[in-house]
Amino acid sequence: MPNFRNRESVRASLGSRSPVLMPSLLACDFANLQQEIRDIEATGVHGLHLDVMDGHFVPNLSFGLPVIEAIRAVTDLPLDVHLMIDNPAEYAARYRDAGADCITVHAEVLDDPRPLLDEIRESGAMAGLSLNPPTPLETILPALPHCDLVLVMSVMPGFGGQEFDPVALEKLSRLRDDPACDALLEVDGGVNPSTIADCVRAGADLLVAGTAVFGADDYQQRVDSLNQLARSGRDG
Numbered sequence: 001m002p003n004f005r006n007r008e009s010v011r012a013s014l015g016s017r018s019p020v021l022m023p024s025l026l027a028c029d030f031a032n033l034q035q036e037i038r039d040i041e042a043t044g045v046h047g048l049h050l051d052v053m054d055g056h057f058v059p060n061l062s063f064g065l066p067v068i069e070a071i072r073a074v075t076d077l078p079l080d081v082h083l084m085i086d087n088p089a090e091y092a093a094r095y096r097d098a099g100a101d102c103i104t105v106h107a108e109v110l111d112d113p114r115p116l117l118d119e120i121r122e123s124g125a126m127a128g129l130s131l132n133p134p135t136p137l138e139t140i141l142p143a144l145p146h147c148d149l150v151l152v153m154s155v156m157p158g159f160g161g162q163e164f165d166p167v168a169l170e171k172l173s174r175l176r177d178d179p180a181c182d183a184l185l186e187v188d189g190g191v192n193p194s195t196i197a198d199c200v201r202a203g204a205d206l207l208v209a210g211t212a213v214f215g216a217d218d219y220q221q222r223v224d225s226l227n228q229l230a231r232s233g234r235d236g
């Protein structure tokens with residue numbers, strides 16, 4: 001059975017640890033999924049980012065409900081589920097049932113994201129809203145009071161291993177400085193040793209990294225160095 005936690009506790013725990021590295025399993029070895037989870041847990045990370053793709057909203061497919069359930073069964077880490085799908089309103093409740101602690105939906109597919117964000121919160125999960133690099137920040141401003149998390153994409157979603165788009169930094173800074181925004185800020189795409197400190201300086205609390213973590217020979221060493229660079233962005 002999924003270990004259901006409520007959104008306040010997950011949000012408080014992640015927020016108190018900011019900046020938090022969120023490894024994206026998209027870049028792990030799927031043939032050894034459980035071992036990859038064990039190995040990344042052993043580095044001391046505080047959450048896992050899970051990329052769900054439908055082949056419609058993004059031109060790629062990844063994994064869905066059965067895989068999230070299987071991951072939930074083998075880890076207690078908070079699961080941060082990024083829904084890159086056309087019809088998140090039809091699926092959000094099922095991802096909560098599968099064990100998601102945070103469910104993030106895309107502004108590009110929702111005329112008004114507020115009802116769905118409220119529904120996600122009522123399910124007990126943290127509610128996240130994401131926007132792609134070309135999507136203006138203004139699009140999501142009315143929904144900010146309904147968000148536990150805002151996920152600023154720094155690549156066009158669909159694939160790991162892409163180059164970081166600095167347009168994300170400007171959006172993060174504006175959100176950080178907006179008194180109407182008390183959501184955690186997350187950045188996703190091309191986060192690596194060269195970009196992570198700038199993301200934290202701009203205001204990111206949660207740093208999604210796929211290739212930069214799972215592409216390393218030594219996960220512990222890479223997680224430690226990304227954490228250190230992230231802290232240098234916060235403190236320096």
Ligand SMILES: O=C(CO)[C@@H](O)[C@H](O)COP(=O)(O)O
Binds near residue numbers: 049084156162188191
């Ligand atoms: O949502 C996505 C891609 O659409 C991401 O979460 C990727 O998994 C990040 O991968 P890297 O850019 O870190 O390799």
Ligand SMILES: [Fe+2]
Binds near residue numbers: 049050051082
């Ligand atoms: Fe993602």
